[in-house]
Amino acid sequence: MQSSQLFLLQTRAVAQRLLLEQWRQKRGLIFWAVFPSTMMLLFGLVYAHNASMRAGLDAAAAGILVGAALFFSCLGGTVAVIAAERERGTLPRLLTTPLHPAAYFLGVVIAQLLLAVMQVVMLYSIALLIGAQYRGSIFLGGVILLLSVFSYVGMGFFLGARFARRSEEVVVALSAIGVPLLVLGGTFFPLEIMPQGMQNLAQINPMLHMNQAFKGVAAYGMGVHELRFELTFLVVFCGLSLALGVQSYRHLLGGNKSQ
Amino acid sequence: MTTALEIQDIHKWFGSHHVLDGFSLRVEQGEVVGLLGPNGCGKSTVLKIVCKLLSLDAGQVLLMGKPLNELSYRARGLVGLCSQDAALYPDLLPAENLHFFARLYGLLDQDRQHRVAELMEIFELEKFANTPVGQLSGGWQQRLHLAVSLVHRPKLLVLDEPTAAVDIEARMDLWRLIEGLRDSGTTILLTSHHLAEAERLCSRVALMRSGKVLAEGSVPELLSRIPGRAVAKVQSEDKEAVIQRALDLGWQFRQQADQIRLLLPRAVSLREIVDALDGTQVSAVSVHPVTLEDAYLELVGGSS
Numbered sequence: 001m002q003s004s005q006l007f008l009l010q011t012r013a014v015a016q017r018l019l020l021e022q023w024r025q026k027r028g029l030i031f032w033a034v035f036p037s038t039m040m041l042l043f044g045l046v047y048a049h050n051a052s053m054r055a056g057l058d059a060a061a062a063g064i065l066v067g068a069a070l071f072f073s074c075l076g077g078t079v080a081v082i083a084a085e086r087e088r089g090t091l092p093r094l095l096t097t098p099l100h101p102a103a104y105f106l107g108v109v110i111a112q113l114l115l116a117v118m119q120v121v122m123l124y125s126i127a128l129l130i131g132a133q134y135r136g137s138i139f140l141g142g143v144i145l146l147l148s149v150f151s152y153v154g155m156g157f158f159l160g161a162r163f164a165r166r167s168e169e170v171v172v173a174l175s176a177i178g179v180p181l182l183v184l185g186g187t188f189f190p191l192e193i194m195p196q197g198m199q200n201l202a203q204i205n206p207m208l209h210m211n212q213a214f215k216g217v218a219a220y221g222m223g224v225h226e227l228r229f230e231l232t233f234l235v236v237f238c239g240l241s242l243a244l245g246v247q248s249y250r251h252l253l254g255g256n257k258s259q
Numbered sequence: 260m261t262t263a264l265e266i267q268d269i270h271k272w273f274g275s276h277h278v279l280d281g282f283s284l285r286v287e288q289g290e291v292v293g294l295l296g297p298n299g300c301g302k303s304t305v306l307k308i309v310c311k312l313l314s315l316d317a318g319q320v321l322l323m324g325k326p327l328n329e330l331s332y333r334a335r336g337l338v339g340l341c342s343q344d345a346a347l348y349p350d351l352l353p354a355e356n357l358h359f360f361a362r363l364y365g366l367l368d369q370d371r372q373h374r375v376a377e378l379m380e381i382f383e384l385e386k387f388a389n390t391p392v393g394q395l396s397g398g399w400q401q402r403l404h405l406a407v408s409l410v411h412r413p414k415l416l417v418l419d420e421p422t423a424a425v426d427i428e429a430r431m432d433l434w435r436l437i438e439g440l441r442d443s444g445t446t447i448l449l450t451s452h453h454l455a456e457a458e459r460l461c462s463r464v465a466l467m468r469s470g471k472v473l474a475e476g477s478v479p480e481l482l483s484r485i486p487g488r489a490v491a492k493v494q495s496e497d498k499e500a501v502i503q504r505a506l507d508l509g510w511q512f513r514q515q516a517d518q519i520r521l522l523l524p525r526a527v528s529l530r531e532i533v534d535a536l537d538g539t540q541v542s543a544v545s546v547h548p549v550t551l552e553d554a555y556l557e558l559v560g561g562s563s
Binding site: 001003005006009010012013016017020021024025088089090092093094095096097098099100 | 310311312332333334335336338340342344345346347348349350351355358359360362363364365367391407
Protein backbone atom coordinates (compact mmCIF):
# COMPACT_ATOMS: atom_id res chain seq x y z
CA MET A 1 0.00 0.00 0.00
CA GLN A 2 1.27 3.45 -0.91
CA SER A 3 2.01 5.91 1.87
CA SER A 4 -0.61 8.38 0.60
CA GLN A 5 -3.27 5.65 0.56
CA LEU A 6 -2.39 4.62 4.11
CA PHE A 7 -2.45 8.26 5.18
CA LEU A 8 -5.98 8.74 3.81
CA LEU A 9 -7.16 5.48 5.37
CA GLN A 10 -5.80 6.52 8.77
CA THR A 11 -7.28 10.02 8.53
CA ARG A 12 -10.68 8.57 7.70
CA ALA A 13 -10.42 6.03 10.53
CA VAL A 14 -9.68 8.71 13.12
CA ALA A 15 -12.48 11.02 11.90
CA GLN A 16 -14.98 8.16 11.74
CA ARG A 17 -14.09 6.96 15.22
CA LEU A 18 -14.44 10.41 16.77
CA LEU A 19 -17.82 11.00 15.13
CA LEU A 20 -19.04 7.56 16.20
CA GLU A 21 -17.93 8.21 19.78
CA GLN A 22 -19.65 11.60 19.70
CA TRP A 23 -22.83 9.98 18.42
CA ARG A 24 -22.76 7.33 21.17
CA GLN A 25 -22.24 9.93 23.90
CA LYS A 26 -25.81 11.20 23.65
CA ARG A 27 -25.63 13.52 26.64
CA GLY A 28 -22.52 15.23 25.35
CA LEU A 29 -24.17 15.60 21.97
CA ILE A 30 -27.19 17.31 23.54
CA PHE A 31 -24.99 19.80 25.44
CA TRP A 32 -23.02 20.36 22.25
CA ALA A 33 -26.25 21.31 20.44
CA VAL A 34 -27.87 23.25 23.28
CA PHE A 35 -24.91 25.52 24.01
CA PRO A 36 -24.69 27.52 20.74
CA SER A 37 -28.48 27.47 20.24
CA THR A 38 -29.17 28.91 23.68
CA MET A 39 -26.42 31.45 23.34
CA MET A 40 -27.69 32.64 19.95
CA LEU A 41 -31.26 32.72 21.19
CA LEU A 42 -30.44 34.77 24.31
CA PHE A 43 -28.08 37.22 22.59
CA GLY A 44 -30.42 37.47 19.61
CA LEU A 45 -33.41 38.29 21.78
CA VAL A 46 -31.46 41.01 23.61
CA TYR A 47 -30.26 42.53 20.32
CA ALA A 48 -33.71 42.30 18.75
CA HIS A 49 -35.35 43.86 21.81
CA ASN A 50 -33.16 47.01 21.73
CA ALA A 51 -33.64 49.09 18.63
CA SER A 52 -30.25 50.80 19.02
CA MET A 53 -28.47 47.43 19.02
CA ARG A 54 -30.42 45.84 16.19
CA ALA A 55 -27.79 46.87 13.64
CA GLY A 56 -25.22 44.77 15.49
CA LEU A 57 -27.27 41.56 15.29
CA ASP A 58 -25.56 40.28 12.12
CA ALA A 59 -22.10 40.77 13.63
CA ALA A 60 -23.22 39.22 16.92
CA ALA A 61 -24.34 36.04 15.16
CA ALA A 62 -20.98 35.75 13.42
CA GLY A 63 -19.10 36.45 16.66
CA ILE A 64 -21.10 33.91 18.66
CA LEU A 65 -20.43 31.27 16.02
CA VAL A 66 -16.70 31.75 15.59
CA GLY A 67 -15.79 33.21 18.98
CA ALA A 68 -17.87 31.02 21.25
CA ALA A 69 -19.53 27.98 19.64
CA LEU A 70 -16.57 26.82 17.56
CA PHE A 71 -14.14 27.80 20.30
CA PHE A 72 -15.73 25.47 22.81
CA SER A 73 -16.65 22.65 20.43
CA CYS A 74 -13.50 22.56 18.27
CA LEU A 75 -10.81 23.74 20.67
CA GLY A 76 -12.43 22.28 23.79
CA GLY A 77 -13.38 19.13 21.90
CA THR A 78 -9.80 18.59 20.73
CA VAL A 79 -8.34 19.10 24.20
CA ALA A 80 -10.89 16.58 25.51
CA VAL A 81 -9.94 14.06 22.80
CA ILE A 82 -6.26 14.20 23.76
CA ALA A 83 -7.02 14.00 27.50
CA ALA A 84 -9.33 11.01 26.91
CA GLU A 85 -6.68 9.18 24.87
CA ARG A 86 -4.32 9.64 27.79
CA GLU A 87 -6.82 8.54 30.44
CA ARG A 88 -8.03 5.44 28.59
CA GLY A 89 -4.49 4.32 27.90
CA THR A 90 -5.15 4.31 24.17
CA LEU A 91 -2.34 6.78 23.55
CA PRO A 92 0.51 4.26 23.97
CA ARG A 93 -1.44 1.85 21.77
CA LEU A 94 -1.82 4.50 19.04
CA LEU A 95 1.88 5.23 19.33
CA THR A 96 2.66 1.57 18.62
CA THR A 97 0.71 1.73 15.34
CA PRO A 98 1.98 3.28 12.10
CA LEU A 99 -0.52 6.13 12.55
CA HIS A 100 1.05 9.24 11.02
CA PRO A 101 0.83 12.28 13.34
CA ALA A 102 -0.54 14.44 10.51
CA ALA A 103 -3.20 11.81 9.73
CA TYR A 104 -4.31 11.89 13.36
CA PHE A 105 -4.41 15.69 13.28
CA LEU A 106 -6.37 15.84 10.03
CA GLY A 107 -8.77 13.16 11.28
CA VAL A 108 -9.58 15.35 14.28
CA VAL A 109 -9.96 18.39 11.97
CA ILE A 110 -12.44 16.54 9.71
CA ALA A 111 -14.51 15.30 12.66
CA GLN A 112 -14.59 18.78 14.20
CA LEU A 113 -15.41 20.34 10.84
CA LEU A 114 -18.44 18.11 10.33
CA LEU A 115 -19.66 18.95 13.83
CA ALA A 116 -18.98 22.64 13.13
CA VAL A 117 -21.10 22.53 9.95
CA MET A 118 -24.02 21.23 11.98
CA GLN A 119 -23.50 23.97 14.56
CA VAL A 120 -23.43 26.59 11.80
CA VAL A 121 -26.75 25.31 10.40
CA MET A 122 -28.35 25.28 13.86
CA LEU A 123 -27.01 28.64 14.96
CA TYR A 124 -27.82 30.46 11.71
CA SER A 125 -31.30 28.94 11.57
CA ILE A 126 -32.03 30.62 14.90
CA ALA A 127 -30.19 33.82 13.93
CA LEU A 128 -32.13 34.17 10.68
CA LEU A 129 -35.37 33.47 12.50
CA ILE A 130 -34.65 36.30 14.93
CA GLY A 131 -33.90 38.69 12.10
CA ALA A 132 -30.16 38.50 11.49
CA GLN A 133 -28.84 38.43 7.96
CA TYR A 134 -25.94 36.70 6.26
CA ARG A 135 -24.73 39.22 3.69
CA GLY A 136 -21.59 37.89 2.01
CA SER A 137 -20.31 34.92 0.01
CA ILE A 138 -21.26 31.56 1.50
CA PHE A 139 -18.20 30.02 -0.13
CA LEU A 140 -15.84 32.56 1.43
CA GLY A 141 -17.60 32.13 4.80
CA GLY A 142 -17.07 28.38 4.46
CA VAL A 143 -13.38 28.85 3.73
CA ILE A 144 -12.99 31.06 6.82
CA LEU A 145 -14.79 28.48 8.96
CA LEU A 146 -12.51 25.76 7.60
CA LEU A 147 -9.44 27.84 8.45
CA SER A 148 -10.89 28.62 11.89
CA VAL A 149 -11.60 24.97 12.69
CA PHE A 150 -8.11 24.03 11.54
CA SER A 151 -6.59 26.71 13.79
CA TYR A 152 -8.73 25.73 16.79
CA VAL A 153 -7.75 22.08 16.44
CA GLY A 154 -4.06 23.07 16.29
CA MET A 155 -4.40 25.11 19.46
CA GLY A 156 -6.41 22.28 21.04
CA PHE A 157 -3.61 19.81 20.28
CA PHE A 158 -1.11 22.14 21.88
CA LEU A 159 -3.19 22.68 25.02
CA GLY A 160 -4.15 19.02 25.26
CA ALA A 161 -0.60 17.75 24.82
CA ARG A 162 1.02 20.26 27.14
CA PHE A 163 -1.50 21.07 29.84
CA ALA A 164 -4.51 18.72 30.06
CA ARG A 165 -3.36 15.40 31.43
CA ARG A 166 -6.79 14.44 32.78
CA SER A 167 -10.38 15.21 31.78
CA GLU A 168 -10.84 17.42 34.84
CA GLU A 169 -7.99 19.59 33.63
CA VAL A 170 -9.70 20.27 30.31
CA VAL A 171 -12.04 22.90 31.80
CA VAL A 172 -9.18 24.50 33.74
CA ALA A 173 -6.92 24.62 30.67
CA LEU A 174 -9.74 26.06 28.58
CA SER A 175 -10.50 28.73 31.17
CA ALA A 176 -6.89 29.65 31.86
CA ILE A 177 -5.79 29.99 28.26
CA GLY A 178 -8.99 30.08 26.25
CA VAL A 179 -10.83 32.91 27.99
CA PRO A 180 -7.99 35.46 27.54
CA LEU A 181 -7.91 34.43 23.87
CA LEU A 182 -11.68 35.02 23.65
CA VAL A 183 -11.43 38.48 25.25
CA LEU A 184 -8.46 39.50 23.10
CA GLY A 185 -10.26 38.07 20.08
CA GLY A 186 -12.94 40.73 20.32
CA THR A 187 -15.66 38.22 21.17
CA PHE A 188 -17.03 40.16 24.13
CA PHE A 189 -15.85 43.76 23.46
CA PRO A 190 -14.91 45.57 20.28
CA LEU A 191 -11.18 45.96 19.85
CA GLU A 192 -11.49 49.74 19.69
CA ILE A 193 -12.47 50.14 23.36
CA MET A 194 -9.41 48.21 24.61
CA PRO A 195 -6.20 49.94 25.79
CA GLN A 196 -3.58 50.27 23.05
CA GLY A 197 -1.34 47.62 24.65
CA MET A 198 -4.17 45.07 24.57
CA GLN A 199 -4.99 46.03 20.99
CA ASN A 200 -1.39 45.40 19.97
CA LEU A 201 -1.36 42.06 21.79
CA ALA A 202 -4.67 41.10 20.17
CA GLN A 203 -3.11 41.36 16.71
CA ILE A 204 -1.20 38.11 17.26
CA ASN A 205 -4.31 36.32 18.49
CA PRO A 206 -5.71 34.11 15.71
CA MET A 207 -9.20 34.37 17.20
CA LEU A 208 -9.27 38.10 16.46
CA HIS A 209 -8.62 37.42 12.79
CA MET A 210 -11.18 34.60 12.66
CA ASN A 211 -13.75 36.93 14.21
CA GLN A 212 -12.93 39.85 11.97
CA ALA A 213 -12.82 37.74 8.81
CA PHE A 214 -16.11 35.94 9.45
CA LYS A 215 -17.86 39.09 10.68
CA GLY A 216 -16.53 40.89 7.57
CA VAL A 217 -18.13 38.33 5.25
CA ALA A 218 -21.29 37.48 7.19
CA ALA A 219 -22.25 40.89 8.57
CA TYR A 220 -20.70 43.37 6.13
CA GLY A 221 -20.56 41.39 2.88
CA MET A 222 -16.81 41.93 2.42
CA GLY A 223 -14.82 40.03 -0.20
CA VAL A 224 -11.39 38.45 -0.48
CA HIS A 225 -9.68 41.72 -1.34
CA GLU A 226 -10.95 43.57 1.73
CA LEU A 227 -10.13 40.64 4.00
CA ARG A 228 -6.75 39.78 2.50
CA PHE A 229 -4.81 40.55 5.68
CA GLU A 230 -7.07 38.38 7.89
CA LEU A 231 -7.13 35.57 5.32
CA THR A 232 -3.35 35.61 4.91
CA PHE A 233 -2.94 35.54 8.67
CA LEU A 234 -5.33 32.59 8.96
CA VAL A 235 -3.67 30.62 6.14
CA VAL A 236 -0.26 31.12 7.73
CA PHE A 237 -1.66 30.23 11.13
CA CYS A 238 -3.19 27.03 9.69
CA GLY A 239 0.26 25.98 8.53
CA LEU A 240 1.57 26.72 12.00
CA SER A 241 -1.36 24.80 13.51
CA LEU A 242 -0.53 21.69 11.49
CA ALA A 243 3.10 21.96 12.58
CA LEU A 244 1.96 22.61 16.17
CA GLY A 245 -0.41 19.63 16.04
CA VAL A 246 2.23 17.24 14.67
CA GLN A 247 4.81 18.57 17.13
CA SER A 248 2.34 18.16 20.00
CA TYR A 249 1.65 14.56 18.96
CA ARG A 250 5.39 13.95 18.94
CA HIS A 251 5.55 15.64 22.36
CA LEU A 252 3.02 13.06 23.56
CA LEU A 253 5.31 10.36 22.18
CA GLY A 254 8.30 12.02 23.82
CA GLY A 255 6.41 12.33 27.11
CA ASN A 256 5.71 8.66 26.91
CA LYS A 257 9.30 7.86 26.06
CA SER A 258 10.66 9.55 29.13
CA GLN A 259 8.56 7.43 31.50
CA MET B 260 15.07 -20.98 12.41
CA THR B 261 14.92 -17.22 11.64
CA THR B 262 15.48 -14.69 14.37
CA ALA B 263 12.46 -12.46 14.95
CA LEU B 264 14.03 -10.31 17.64
CA GLU B 265 17.59 -9.86 18.78
CA ILE B 266 18.36 -7.57 21.69
CA GLN B 267 22.06 -6.90 22.06
CA ASP B 268 23.52 -5.49 25.26
CA ILE B 269 21.03 -2.67 25.73
CA HIS B 270 21.22 -0.05 28.46
CA LYS B 271 18.58 2.35 29.72
CA TRP B 272 18.82 5.00 32.39
CA PHE B 273 15.94 6.88 33.99
CA GLY B 274 17.87 9.75 35.50
CA SER B 275 20.51 8.11 37.65
CA HIS B 276 18.61 4.80 37.81
CA HIS B 277 20.25 2.21 35.55
CA VAL B 278 17.12 0.23 34.60
CA LEU B 279 18.64 -1.96 31.90
CA ASP B 280 22.25 -2.98 32.40
CA GLY B 281 23.45 -4.89 29.37
CA PHE B 282 20.25 -6.79 28.66
CA SER B 283 20.48 -9.29 25.80
CA LEU B 284 17.91 -11.72 24.42
CA ARG B 285 17.15 -13.53 21.20
CA VAL B 286 13.69 -14.66 20.12
CA GLU B 287 13.44 -17.05 17.18
CA GLN B 288 10.38 -17.12 14.95
CA GLY B 289 7.66 -19.36 16.32
CA GLU B 290 9.06 -19.22 19.86
CA VAL B 291 7.22 -18.07 22.97
CA VAL B 292 9.77 -16.44 25.26
CA GLY B 293 8.86 -15.36 28.77
CA LEU B 294 10.61 -12.60 30.73
CA LEU B 295 10.35 -13.20 34.45
CA GLY B 296 11.70 -11.16 37.28
CA PRO B 297 10.76 -9.10 40.33
CA ASN B 298 8.98 -5.75 40.11
CA GLY B 299 11.21 -3.00 38.78
CA CYS B 300 13.74 -5.38 37.19
CA GLY B 301 13.19 -3.82 33.76
CA LYS B 302 10.82 -6.29 32.06
CA SER B 303 8.30 -3.71 30.89
CA THR B 304 11.08 -1.35 29.86
CA VAL B 305 12.41 -4.01 27.48
CA LEU B 306 8.97 -4.43 25.93
CA LYS B 307 8.47 -0.67 25.57
CA ILE B 308 11.81 -0.40 23.76
CA VAL B 309 10.83 -3.23 21.42
CA CYS B 310 7.52 -1.44 20.70
CA LYS B 311 9.37 1.87 20.13
CA LEU B 312 7.57 3.49 23.06
CA LEU B 313 10.91 4.11 24.71
CA SER B 314 14.29 4.91 23.24
CA LEU B 315 17.39 3.02 24.36
CA ASP B 316 20.57 4.68 25.56
CA ALA B 317 23.07 2.08 24.36
CA GLY B 318 23.09 -1.25 22.57
CA GLN B 319 21.03 -2.43 19.64
CA VAL B 320 17.70 -4.09 18.89
CA LEU B 321 17.19 -5.99 15.64
CA LEU B 322 13.63 -6.69 14.55
CA MET B 323 13.36 -9.22 11.74
CA GLY B 324 17.08 -8.67 11.17
CA LYS B 325 16.91 -4.88 10.86
CA PRO B 326 18.02 -2.32 13.46
CA LEU B 327 14.94 -0.93 15.21
CA ASN B 328 16.12 2.67 14.96
CA GLU B 329 16.43 2.37 11.17
CA LEU B 330 12.90 1.08 10.66
CA SER B 331 10.31 3.59 9.44
CA TYR B 332 7.12 4.31 11.36
CA ARG B 333 5.31 1.90 9.00
CA ALA B 334 7.42 -0.92 10.39
CA ARG B 335 5.51 -0.55 13.65
CA GLY B 336 3.14 -3.05 12.05
CA LEU B 337 5.73 -5.78 12.63
CA VAL B 338 4.87 -5.78 16.34
CA GLY B 339 1.56 -6.14 18.19
CA LEU B 340 1.35 -5.03 21.82
CA CYS B 341 -1.10 -6.25 24.45
CA SER B 342 -0.53 -4.75 27.88
CA GLN B 343 -2.29 -5.58 31.14
CA ASP B 344 -4.72 -2.65 30.89
CA ALA B 345 -7.17 -2.98 28.03
CA ALA B 346 -6.54 0.16 25.95
CA LEU B 347 -9.78 0.30 23.98
CA TYR B 348 -12.51 2.78 23.05
CA PRO B 349 -15.35 2.11 25.52
CA ASP B 350 -18.14 3.72 23.47
CA LEU B 351 -17.39 1.60 20.40
CA LEU B 352 -18.50 -1.99 19.82
CA PRO B 353 -15.88 -4.76 19.76
CA ALA B 354 -15.86 -4.99 15.96
CA GLU B 355 -15.65 -1.20 15.66
CA ASN B 356 -12.52 -1.20 17.81
CA LEU B 357 -11.03 -3.92 15.61
CA HIS B 358 -11.94 -2.05 12.42
CA PHE B 359 -10.43 1.18 13.72
CA PHE B 360 -7.06 -0.36 14.51
CA ALA B 361 -7.11 -2.46 11.32
CA ARG B 362 -7.47 0.75 9.28
CA LEU B 363 -4.54 2.35 11.12
CA TYR B 364 -2.41 -0.59 9.99
CA GLY B 365 -3.65 -0.21 6.41
CA LEU B 366 -5.91 -3.25 6.04
CA LEU B 367 -8.18 -2.62 3.07
CA ASP B 368 -11.92 -3.30 2.95
CA GLN B 369 -12.26 -6.98 2.08
CA ASP B 370 -9.18 -8.09 3.97
CA ARG B 371 -10.25 -6.02 6.98
CA GLN B 372 -13.78 -7.40 7.01
CA HIS B 373 -12.42 -10.92 6.79
CA ARG B 374 -9.81 -10.37 9.51
CA VAL B 375 -12.25 -8.74 11.92
CA ALA B 376 -14.80 -11.54 11.42
CA GLU B 377 -12.04 -14.12 11.92
CA LEU B 378 -10.87 -12.55 15.20
CA MET B 379 -14.44 -12.10 16.46
CA GLU B 380 -14.91 -15.84 15.93
CA ILE B 381 -11.56 -16.99 17.35
CA PHE B 382 -11.97 -14.86 20.46
CA GLU B 383 -15.69 -15.76 20.75
CA LEU B 384 -16.67 -12.09 20.78
CA GLU B 385 -19.70 -12.53 18.51
CA LYS B 386 -22.06 -12.86 21.47
CA PHE B 387 -21.06 -9.34 22.54
CA ALA B 388 -21.22 -7.91 19.03
CA ASN B 389 -23.78 -5.27 20.06
CA THR B 390 -22.33 -4.44 23.49
CA PRO B 391 -20.21 -1.30 23.86
CA VAL B 392 -16.75 -2.28 25.04
CA GLY B 393 -17.08 -0.22 28.22
CA GLN B 394 -19.89 -2.55 29.34
CA LEU B 395 -17.84 -5.75 28.94
CA SER B 396 -16.19 -7.44 31.94
CA GLY B 397 -12.44 -7.01 32.46
CA GLY B 398 -11.76 -10.49 31.11
CA TRP B 399 -13.71 -9.92 27.88
CA GLN B 400 -12.11 -6.52 27.42
CA GLN B 401 -8.71 -8.16 27.72
CA ARG B 402 -9.74 -10.79 25.16
CA LEU B 403 -10.66 -8.00 22.76
CA HIS B 404 -7.43 -6.21 23.59
CA LEU B 405 -5.50 -9.33 22.60
CA ALA B 406 -7.54 -9.57 19.39
CA VAL B 407 -6.78 -5.92 18.58
CA SER B 408 -3.06 -6.54 19.02
CA LEU B 409 -3.31 -9.31 16.41
CA VAL B 410 -5.54 -7.54 13.90
CA HIS B 411 -2.64 -6.63 11.58
CA ARG B 412 -1.02 -10.09 11.74
CA PRO B 413 2.19 -8.93 13.47
CA LYS B 414 5.43 -10.86 13.15
CA LEU B 415 6.00 -10.50 16.88
CA LEU B 416 3.32 -10.37 19.57
CA VAL B 417 4.38 -8.61 22.77
CA LEU B 418 2.34 -9.43 25.88
CA ASP B 419 3.02 -7.30 28.95
CA GLU B 420 1.51 -9.18 31.89
CA PRO B 421 -1.60 -9.91 29.82
CA THR B 422 -3.51 -11.66 32.60
CA ALA B 423 -2.47 -9.49 35.55
CA ALA B 424 -5.75 -7.57 35.76
CA VAL B 425 -8.27 -10.39 35.23
CA ASP B 426 -9.87 -13.03 37.45
CA ILE B 427 -8.83 -16.69 37.52
CA GLU B 428 -11.51 -17.84 35.10
CA ALA B 429 -10.63 -15.15 32.55
CA ARG B 430 -6.94 -15.96 33.04
CA MET B 431 -7.55 -19.60 32.14
CA ASP B 432 -9.47 -18.50 29.02
CA LEU B 433 -6.65 -16.17 27.99
CA TRP B 434 -4.07 -18.89 28.56
CA ARG B 435 -6.07 -21.18 26.28
CA LEU B 436 -6.17 -18.48 23.60
CA ILE B 437 -2.44 -17.76 23.90
CA GLU B 438 -1.73 -21.50 23.68
CA GLY B 439 -3.74 -21.53 20.46
CA LEU B 440 -1.61 -18.68 19.10
CA ARG B 441 1.57 -20.49 20.14
CA ASP B 442 0.44 -23.68 18.46
CA SER B 443 -0.33 -21.78 15.25
CA GLY B 444 3.28 -20.52 15.15
CA THR B 445 2.90 -16.95 16.46
CA THR B 446 6.12 -15.52 17.87
CA ILE B 447 5.47 -14.17 21.35
CA LEU B 448 7.51 -12.27 23.90
CA LEU B 449 5.70 -12.03 27.23
CA THR B 450 6.29 -10.82 30.74
CA SER B 451 4.43 -12.28 33.66
CA HIS B 452 4.28 -12.42 37.42
CA HIS B 453 2.60 -15.81 37.23
CA LEU B 454 5.31 -18.42 37.05
CA ALA B 455 2.68 -21.03 36.24
CA GLU B 456 1.71 -18.89 33.25
CA ALA B 457 5.26 -18.86 31.93
CA GLU B 458 5.67 -22.58 32.64
CA ARG B 459 2.51 -23.39 30.72
CA LEU B 460 2.92 -21.03 27.77
CA CYS B 461 6.62 -20.44 27.14
CA SER B 462 9.02 -22.52 25.08
CA ARG B 463 11.88 -20.55 26.66
CA VAL B 464 12.20 -18.38 29.74
CA ALA B 465 14.65 -15.60 30.64
CA LEU B 466 15.01 -14.85 34.33
CA MET B 467 15.85 -11.20 35.01
CA ARG B 468 17.13 -9.18 37.90
CA SER B 469 18.49 -5.63 38.04
CA GLY B 470 18.14 -5.03 34.32
CA LYS B 471 19.93 -8.08 33.01
CA VAL B 472 19.26 -11.75 32.24
CA LEU B 473 20.60 -14.04 34.94
CA ALA B 474 19.53 -17.32 33.41
CA GLU B 475 17.76 -18.43 30.29
CA GLY B 476 16.58 -21.62 28.67
CA SER B 477 13.62 -23.91 28.25
CA VAL B 478 11.70 -24.79 31.41
CA PRO B 479 13.28 -28.31 31.59
CA GLU B 480 16.73 -26.75 31.10
CA LEU B 481 16.17 -24.30 33.94
CA LEU B 482 14.80 -27.05 36.16
CA SER B 483 17.89 -29.15 35.47
CA ARG B 484 20.04 -26.40 37.00
CA ILE B 485 18.44 -26.95 40.40
CA PRO B 486 20.41 -29.40 42.58
CA GLY B 487 17.34 -31.54 43.20
CA ARG B 488 14.45 -33.25 41.49
CA ALA B 489 11.85 -32.55 44.14
CA VAL B 490 11.35 -29.91 46.80
CA ALA B 491 10.03 -30.34 50.33
CA LYS B 492 8.77 -27.23 52.10
CA VAL B 493 9.08 -27.62 55.83
CA GLN B 494 7.89 -25.53 58.75
CA SER B 495 9.29 -26.37 62.15
CA GLU B 496 9.77 -24.92 65.64
CA ASP B 497 13.32 -26.30 65.55
CA LYS B 498 14.83 -25.23 62.25
CA GLU B 499 18.34 -26.15 63.33
CA ALA B 500 17.28 -29.75 63.84
CA VAL B 501 15.71 -29.91 60.38
CA ILE B 502 18.84 -28.47 58.78
CA GLN B 503 21.07 -30.91 60.67
CA ARG B 504 18.88 -33.84 59.54
CA ALA B 505 19.05 -32.60 55.93
CA LEU B 506 22.83 -32.39 56.11
CA ASP B 507 22.97 -35.89 57.58
CA LEU B 508 20.93 -37.17 54.64
CA GLY B 509 23.01 -35.26 52.08
CA TRP B 510 20.13 -32.99 51.02
CA GLN B 511 20.73 -29.39 50.13
CA PHE B 512 18.52 -26.82 51.83
CA ARG B 513 17.47 -23.20 51.40
CA GLN B 514 16.25 -21.17 54.32
CA GLN B 515 13.43 -18.69 53.83
CA ALA B 516 11.63 -16.41 56.26
CA ASP B 517 9.15 -18.93 57.61
CA GLN B 518 10.19 -22.21 56.04
CA ILE B 519 13.02 -24.40 54.90
CA ARG B 520 13.12 -25.76 51.36
CA LEU B 521 14.83 -29.09 51.06
CA LEU B 522 16.18 -29.94 47.60
CA LEU B 523 15.73 -33.68 47.22
CA PRO B 524 17.90 -35.65 44.74
CA ARG B 525 14.93 -37.83 43.71
CA ALA B 526 11.16 -37.92 43.93
CA VAL B 527 10.36 -38.74 47.54
CA SER B 528 6.96 -39.51 48.99
CA LEU B 529 5.49 -37.41 51.77
CA ARG B 530 5.62 -40.45 54.04
CA GLU B 531 9.39 -40.81 53.51
CA ILE B 532 9.94 -37.10 54.30
CA VAL B 533 7.86 -37.27 57.44
CA ASP B 534 9.78 -40.35 58.56
CA ALA B 535 13.13 -38.76 57.72
CA LEU B 536 12.32 -35.62 59.72
CA ASP B 537 10.91 -37.50 62.68
CA GLY B 538 11.77 -35.76 65.96
CA THR B 539 12.52 -32.33 64.43
CA GLN B 540 9.25 -30.69 65.59
CA VAL B 541 7.86 -30.33 62.08
CA SER B 542 4.51 -28.50 62.04
CA ALA B 543 3.87 -28.57 58.29
CA VAL B 544 5.47 -30.28 55.33
CA SER B 545 4.71 -30.62 51.64
CA VAL B 546 6.61 -32.17 48.76
CA HIS B 547 6.38 -31.60 45.04
CA PRO B 548 8.48 -32.09 41.90
CA VAL B 549 10.64 -29.05 41.05
CA THR B 550 8.78 -26.23 39.29
CA LEU B 551 9.73 -23.01 37.59
CA GLU B 552 9.06 -21.26 40.88
CA ASP B 553 11.87 -23.30 42.45
CA ALA B 554 14.16 -22.49 39.53
CA TYR B 555 13.26 -18.82 39.87
CA LEU B 556 14.03 -18.80 43.59
CA GLU B 557 17.25 -20.72 43.05
CA LEU B 558 18.56 -18.72 40.08
CA VAL B 559 17.15 -15.22 40.67
CA GLY B 560 17.04 -15.13 44.43
CA GLY B 561 14.58 -15.15 47.27
CA SER B 562 16.29 -17.80 49.38
CA SER B 563 19.53 -18.01 51.33
